[in-house]
Amino acid sequence: MxxxxxxxxxxxxxxxxxxxxxxxxxxxxxxxxxxxxxxxxxxxxxxxxxxxxxxxxxxxxxxxxxxxxxxxxxxxxxxxxxxxxxxxxxxxxxxxxxxxxxxxxxxxxxxxxxxxxxxxxxxxxxxxxxxxxxxxxxLPCAALTAWSAVKGVRAGDTVLTQGTGGVSLFALQLAKAFGAKVVATTSSREKAERLKSLGADHVIDYKASPEWGAAVKELCGGSGVDHVVEVGGPETLTESLKAVALGGHISIVGVLAGVAGGIDFMSLFQSQATLRPTVVGNRLDLEEMLRVFDQHSIKxxxxxxxxxxxxxxxxxxxxxxxxxxxxxxxx
Structure with a gap:
């Protein structure tokens, strides 16, 4: 072999x-x-x-x-x-x-x-x-990470995803299957259209709007999103804290934007958000996720x-x- x-x-x-x-x-x-x-x-x-x-x-x-x-x-x-x-x-x-x-x-x-x-x-x-x-x-790494990141999302919630990598796209698909609204960020008009075809309700170009956290909150009527799937790391977490609703949830998934940067403590404190590191999942999680993929014909x-x-x-x-x-x- x-x-x-x-x-x-x-x-x-x-x-x-x-x-x-x-x-x-x-x-x-x-x-x-x-x-x-x-x-x-x-x-x-x-x-x-x-x-x-x-x-x-x-x-x-x-x-x-x-x-x-x-x-x-x-x-x-x-x-x-x-x-x-x-x-x-x-x-x-x-x-x-x-x-x-x-x-x-x-x-x-x-x-x-x-x-x-x-x-x-x-x-x-x-x-x-x-x-x-x-x-x-x-599926094993990216999809199960997304599953763990959106755990607890309910119909009517709003979820923020970042970019078009595997975890973010799986999070979008799963959030829509749960009945949530999705705000996604990306860097091009072509990718924005593809995100919308997958079910994204709103897409923000983070290159055109570097301070996209405020734009996300505005799209949500000023209240912010209930859940953030944070894949970027310290650089994007600053904007995620601006985007999240008071007392919302941020799933820390990765550091695709690098490990450099810091977090403003007062922004974190005032958000009252729960930050939860997400490390893929166990076999029971995987089997449960696959049942949802099967029931909703998610590809x-x-x-x-x-x-x-x-x-x-x-x-x-x-x-x-x-x-x-x-x-x-x-x-």
């Missing part, structure tokens, strides 16, 4: 394609023919050496993947040969909260950028029938699909940060 391994830091140039033997499943495990994987911002910072956890040399990259069960080990009852499955982002977090003992793909186990993979049967879940392998492979937004051999093009396209949706690798 062909497998990519991260041999040295520095981006796609440090990832090497190798020929390896196909593994066999042990007790409680399944062997998968991996059919697709997807790239996350996490994969970029891992390859560049910025990840907060140590990454052993030679790890298989990517936390997200989906495939077909082709062999089951002794004792496996959850799945049978032919079942389609996708991986849980945290392979040993079946319920409850993230702790110091929670394991991650790439940090603690080889990731999904390979043609065949052995995993514990408990670390994967069934793919809804209406999703392709490519679509399913886009992920795919920016582009690349072939397994064309990893560098996929990597460079994603790293350029001008995407609308998920970048997927077909295996």
């Amino acid at each position: 062909r497998t990519y391994r991260l041999e040295e830091l520095g981006g796609a140039s440090g990832v090497t394609l190798k020929e390896e033997a196909i593994p066999s499943p042990a007790h409680g495990q399944v062997l998968l023919r991996v059919r697709a994987s997807s790239i996350n911002f996490r994969d970029i910072i891992i390859a560049n050496g910025w990840y907060p956890l140590p990454i052993p040399v030679g790890r298989v990259p990517f936390s997200d993947g989906a495939g077909e069960v082709i062999e089951v080990g002794h004792g496996v009852k959850r799945f049978a040969v032919g079942d389609r499955v996708l991986g849980n982002f945290f392979p040993n977090l079946f319920g409850g909260k993230y702790t110091a003992d929670t394991e991650q793909w790439v940090a603690h186990h080889d990731g999904w950028l390979t043609e065949y993979k052995v995993v514990d049967a408990e670390a994967v879940v069934a793919v809804p029938e209406h999703l392709s392998f490519e679509e399913a492979a886009s 992920p937004v795919i920016d582009n699909v690349y072939e397994f051999e064309d990893l560098k093009s996929a990597w460079d396209h994603f790293a350029a940060r001008n995407v609308f949706g998920k970048v997927v690798i077909r295996h």
Whole structure:
């Protein structure tokens, strides 16, 4: 089988394609023919050496993947040969909260950028029938993070999303499924139209309106939004605090705009907002989210699909940060 391994830091140039033997499943495990994987911002910072956890040399990259069960080990009852499955982002977090003992793909186990993979049967879940392998492979990190970020949203609430990356688009789709209104930010008229086609009620160009927090509040009749899905970090959090309603909720998801910058304490205090760091989710969360995807026929937004051999093009396209949706690798 062909497998990519991260041999040295520095981006796609440090990832090497190798020929390896196909593994066999042990007790409680399944062997998968991996059919697709997807790239996350996490994969970029891992390859560049910025990840907060140590990454052993030679790890298989990517936390997200989906495939077909082709062999089951002794004792496996959850799945049978032919079942389609996708991986849980945290392979040993079946319920409850993230702790110091929670394991991650790439940090603690080889990731999904390979043609065949052995995993514990408990670390994967069934793919809804209406999703392709490519679509399913886009879900474990970004979609589940969005699910956790909009948890508690109710019909009639207003949700603010930022940009057109995977988490933000999934948050938009899920918020609309819950009956909420969505205000989205973006940087171009073309992307604004695409956001509206996905259900965004209002779109603000953050380049034309750098102080977009006030514009968001004005759109909400001066009261602000109930929930913010904050993906930018310190730079955008300042505007999110201006946009959020008194006593609203801000889910801290990422630092796509960088870690530089500070927070004005009085703005935070006066907002009376609840700030909640969001770290993907557990397997029960993933299964619950997939039921909603199934019931509402939600399909992920795919920016582009690349072939397994064309990893560098996929990597460079994603790293350029001008995407609308998920970048997927077909295996």
